[in-house]
Amino acid sequence: MNRIEAKFVEMHPQSKPLADKANGLFAQGVTHVSRQMFPYPVYMERGSGPFKWDVDGNKYIDYKTGHGSMILGQAHPAIVNAVQSQMANGTHLSSGTRFEVEWGDAVCRLVPSVEKLRFVGSGTEALMMAFKMARVFSGKEKIVKFAGAFHGWSDPAYVTDPETDRQYGIPTGTSDSIINAPPHDLDAIDEILTARDDIAAVVFQGNDIAPPEFIRGLRELTKIHGILLIFDEVVSGFRWSNAGCQGRYGITPDLSAFAKILAGGLPGGCVGGRADVIDTVGEGGIRHPGTFNANPLSAAAGSTALGIVERDGVVETAEKQAVRLKDGINKVLQSMEIPGGAYGVSSIVMVSLGTPVDTDDPHAVPVGVEQGGRPVANEVLDQLQLAIINEGLWTHPASMILSATHSDHDIDETVNKYEAGLQAVRSSGLI
Numbered sequence: 001m002n003r004i005e006a007k008f009v010e011m012h013p014q015s016k017p018l019a020d021k022a023n024g025l026f027a028q029g030v031t032h033v034s035r036q037m038f039p040y041p042v043y044m045e046r047g048s049g050p051f052k053w054d055v056d057g058n059k060y061i062d063y064k065t066g067h068g069s070m071i072l073g074q075a076h077p078a079i080v081n082a083v084q085s086q087m088a089n090g091t092h093l094s095s096g097t098r099f100e101v102e103w104g105d106a107v108c109r110l111v112p113s114v115e116k117l118r119f120v121g122s123g124t125e126a127l128m129m130a131f132k133m134a135r136v137f138s139g140k141e142k143i144v145k146f147a148g149a150f151h152g153w154s155d156p157a158y159v160t161d162p163e164t165d166r167q168y169g170i171p172t173g174t175s176d177s178i179i180n181a182p183p184h185d186l187d188a189i190d191e192i193l194t195a196r197d198d199i200a201a202v203v204f205q206g207n208d209i210a211p212p213e214f215i216r217g218l219r220e221l222t223k224i225h226g227i228l229l230i231f232d233e234v235v236s237g238f239r240w241s242n243a244g245c246q247g248r249y250g251i252t253p254d255l256s257a258f259a260k261i262l263a264g265g266l267p268g269g270c271v272g273g274r275a276d277v278i279d280t281v282g283e284g285g286i287r288h289p290g291t292f293n294a295n296p297l298s299a300a301a302g303s304t305a306l307g308i309v310e311r312d313g314v315v316e317t318a319e320k321q322a323v324r325l326k327d328g329i330n331k332v333l334q335s336m337e338i339p340g341g342a343y344g345v346s347s348i349v350m351v352s353l354g355t356p357v358d359t360d361d362p363h364a365v366p367v368g369v370e371q372g373g374r375p376v377a378n379e380v381l382d383q384l385q386l387a388i389i390n391e392g393l394w395t396h397p398a399s400m401i402l403s404a405t406h407s408d409h410d411i412d413e414t415v416n417k418y419e420a421g422l423q424a425v426r427s428s429g430l431i
């Protein structure tokens with residue numbers, strides 16, 4: 001065990017027995033693939049604004065922010081109030097509630113392309129439903145997605161290649177229903193849409209850092225070919241702008257999938273868009289049950305959260321703080337002479353270590369390995385993750401998601417802690 005790992009173990013004695021117990025209970029010892037950690041995961045106890053505390057009482061500045069759902073920070077007082085008062089009034093009334101109407105209305109106000117919508121339980125479900133609606137509406141079967149894009153963990157969303165599909169238990173019929181297109185390549189999309197007459201929709205991940213002209217071109221091409229365009233706004237929704245990626249770039253998709261911020265930190269998702277496509281749910285079309293669709297707690301949290309997004313400029317605040325964080329990390333990388341850079345759109349900060357990136361261009365990505373990029377090894381990132389956790393940052397070192405509650409002081413402290421983490425890794429001779 002090296003010095004970084006030894007410090008981690010020393011700081012997290014109470015997480016260890018929980019991790020040991022969890023190893024016998026859960027596959028991989030965790031309940032979300034990204035929560036795996038060596039030597040063992042940290043168990044959190046509470047959060048407030050931009051901070052979290054683990055079971056040992058260690059305090060962190062949080063940049064995982066509920067996998068991107070907590071743009072209002074942890075335990076926002078208005079959300080706590082809304083959920084607590086509904087809690088006392090019942091958590092499932094087996095009927096519609098006032099909150100679901102307010103929630104749906106807020107989505108339509110914030111996202112002009114949403115004429116009608118349907119609530120579901122998660123982002124994964126929202127994409128499943130969007131694919132289904134596109135199929136029923138068009139009478140066609142195939143969905144085009146971009147290779148490497150993430151659209152939740154349903155079978156169609158995970159289709160990759162025959163070997164991986166077999167590994168993930170995806171039936172051949174489902175694999176055959178998906179076409180993986182090369183990312184950011186309009187000519188390739190044009191070729192696919194021209195050559196085939198069995199395509200129901202193209203799906204684009206809104207938080208993919210793509211040049212805006214590619215996204216606009218995709219809208220044009222799908223329109224020309226008469227194909228539905230689905231935006232996966234699960235991450236970008238209510239973050240890239242109040243209306244998500246589509247609002248930031250002025251694009252009108254036919255359908256959009258939302259989750260995360262949508263539900264104010266509780267579970268929930270929706271698919272919204274053209275009324276004629278959404279109305280494929282109904283008599284003679286798609287039958288859509290779902291015990292916890294628009295459940296009162298999620299509806300109360302979600303309608304309250306979207307009201308705050310609409311009123312308080314939280315998207316702009318989080319983005320402003322992301323710019324401060326990128327500037328700070330870039331200065332550290334320069335002064336430590338580490339090739340790379342902090343980059344990214346809106347309030348998600350990506351950090352490239354080892355491979356340069358044009359930090360003046362918000363839509364630039366690090367150069368690929370084929371073009372000479374030399375990203376640091378995953379083992380180095382794992383060590384850096386432990387080192388910055390030891391410093392009091394709760395984040396993956398290459399991907400940091402901000403909330404509107406991170407203050408200037410929090411950001412400046414983060415930059416110092418990030419630098420201390422890098423120094424610890426450098427002391428081990430790794431970077």
Ligand SMILES: Cc1ncc(COP(=O)(O)O)c(C=O)c1O
Pocket residue numbers: 067122123124125127150151152153205206207232234235259260269
């Ligand atoms: C772009 C994108 N789409 C879909 C999903 C799936 O959402 P959920 O985890 O709510 O099922 C995620 C989850 O992180 C996501 O990042």
